Amino acid sequence: MRGSHLLLSKACKNSARARQCEDKVKFQPILPLQLKNKVSGKSDTDKEKGCLYEISVVIACLSKHNYENKFCEKEVKEFNNCFTTHMAKVRALKKNRDKGVLTPNAKSLNHREINMLFRRFPLQ
Structure with missing residues (x-):
């Protein structure tokens, strides 16, 4: 805009x-400028999608061989192994969460674990 420098300079x-x-x-x-002693769990979703790579390999193999299972048995077996290990991890995390145990060496905490820490060490 022409002339804006004149308006701002005066x-x-x-x-x-x-x-x-x-x-x-x-x-x-x-x-008061103070944080609360709890965190909401609105955006606490699972960011890691279990076995996404394995299922994409299975789908690619099936589409390559016109959706016949006999050519993709190795990929399906790898996917099933991945799925069982993923579900075992999920069950262990849920069991620890229900006990109230914090996950050791966790890179990120969910809202329940943060609220548990706030109850142990409240803000002043």
């Missing part, structure tokens, strides 16, 4: 385009 006091002075705008907190 720093008109009543203009809405002028920069606001930090001294004039004062922060007034409505609520």
Whole structure:
């Protein structure tokens, strides 16, 4: 926009385009600036999709051989092995979660584990 540099350079006091002075705008907190002692579980979804690579290999093999199972037995067996190990991991995590045990060496914690830590070590 032509002429905008003229509007901003004059720093008109009543203009809405002028920069606001930090001294004039004062922060007034409505609520106390403090974190809560709990975390919501709204975005706590499983980010790891179990055996996604294996199922894609099976589907690619089936489509290559016109969906006949006899040519893709090795891939199906690998997928079944992956699925059983994945379900065993899920069962173990659920069992630990129901006991209230924190997962050791976990890279990320779910909302239940974070809330458990907040109950043990509350914020002040």
